[in-house]
């Protein structure tokens with residue numbers, strides 16, 4: 070009871086062991102209005118090719134503001150519990166979870182047979198009352214005060230010492246499952262009923278609805294009693310009830326196509342704007358930040374809000390000293406909504422014309438809202454932000470190398486560019502204050518663990534404008550190795566440089582023609598002119614090439630993409646779908662084909678290997694027959710898909 074760790078207990082002492090999830094832990098796309106939810110249902114209908122009058126049953130339940138946790142039961146016994154982490158890899162919190170009373174050690178039997186392997190997924194949370202009481206105890210003991218129940222739950226679960234977790238009042242609500250050796254039901258609702266029957270708590274407000282209108286009424290009812298609920302929720306989650314439909318819908322990036330979170334409107338508050346500071350981002354963008362008189366917004370103390378850009382400051386007419394309205398929604402940075410004192414006499418805020426970090430000119434490019442520092446890599450703020458992005462969770466994910474370390478290593482010239490990270494030695498760390506044998510060895514090990522990053526993470530880490538995680542993945546899938554990709558980029562750069570305007574060709578026509586040529590070389594799904602040019606701009610800049618070469622020279626080897634597609638009779642082939650498909654949408658068919666290593670083209674040519682023709686197929690089918698290309702129907706395609714499914 071008197072152990073100091075129990076009183077302080079803010080964060081785990083040392084890292085928890087990593088666990089790779091058997092099935093990824095997904096996140097959810099958000100809807101902010103009833104129209105957004107209707108759009109979601111529309112997308113589901115289109116993707117599944119459902120008739121307009123075919124009912125789509127959906128479930129609706131509160132979105133608990135906690136942290137997600139996966140509980141693995143083997144033969145009904147709890148064997149592993151893990152946090153979500155980045156969705157692929159989380160942390161082992163098994164001993165901690167065993168202290169949570171809501172979570173049974175053994176699943177109880179009911180009419181549904183317990184699968185041999187079952188991962189139950191749900192939310193670990195703390196009630197509002199327990200949170201307040203915990204903070205009171207923490208204050209008395211001189212321990213950490215938590216900002217909100219969710220942070221308190223996360224801090225309590227992610228402990229090295231499970232005795233600390235045991236002393237914290239954590240709760241659990243199941244909302245789904247991960248790996249399962251078999252499923253005893255074929256709808257979301259019946260599965261949740263089974264999970265509840267096995268002894269895991271499921272929300273009392275989990276219900277199934279025959280149509281959207283009924284589900285939206287449930288949303289309004291939950292919103293109305295939100296303040297009276299014993300725990301924080303931040304919206305309602307809808308899920309397509311039929312599991313066969315969920316399977317067909319699959320996922321995009323990290324979120325399923327069959328579920329959506331309908332968020333509650335943002336909470337608002339009034340406060341005073343104390344000052345406007347300028348932050349310089351990774352691409353040099355100057356972002357004004359409002360420093361505020363601290364104010365409580367929906368249970369969270371807010372001291373900063375974003376003002377987005379110079380135009381926004383002008384639109385709001387805000388100056389330090391004004392009373393303002395701010396709003397906070399979920400995890401996003403609070404925003405300034407309105408100026409309540411625009412008529413008070415005060416000089417207007419003047420946006421800087423120089424970068425506050427490096428003194429270079431700050432300019433607004435034509436047609437852009439953002440003002441950018443022109444200092445590029447001489448600007449320390451941009452360099453630090455690039456480094457921070459490079460090591461961040463969805464990029465190289467170097468654990469233990471947070472902003473504080475990056476800034477101090479940068480200031481002391483230990484790390485100037487990403488390659489320096491991989492040249493860091495334990496001895497260098499040991500000469501620094503507050504670094505000891507173990508912490509230094511841990512960081513070096515974390516860095517070493519990232520010397521062979523997946524190609525897509527590596528590309529994302531480079532911080533190329535417009536190349537987010539999804540585009541990085543598209544590029545990695547298409548080119549498979551960094552060498553291939555660079556060869557393509559050099560070809561595209563040459564094409565861009567060689568494409569010259571013809572006399573009398575209008576500027577716009579020329580740009581279009583050149584963009585088209587460049588996009589054709591890049592030849593990657595979803596990459597159009599804007600992204601293509603951004604990629605080329607990046608690699609045209611000699612300094613960026615140098616940075617990349619240095620990273621590779623420091624012993625980093627991006628991994629080739631090998632197991633991305635399933636072995637199938639169509640892998641490496643070019644397919645054309647034509648005519649109408651009856652059980653599939655075009656997008657779905659294309660996704661099935663691509664997952665099996667095929668390329669889908671819109672037109673039949675000598676390069677086409679296989680044509681899938683439905684009723685009403687016309688000229689493409691004729692051409693395929695003339696060229697002697699194999700033609701199959703949708704039913705045969707379905708057989709190929711099933712035969713090459715995992």
Ligand code: IVH
Nearest residue numbers: 095096097130131132133137192244306325
């Ligand atoms: S379903 C495949 N249902 O919200 C769908 N998630 O923003 C996975 N969450 O990581 C989630 N309440 O931790 C689902 N009723 C609920 C939820 C819920 C809270 C969390 C969950 C997830 C996050 C996504």
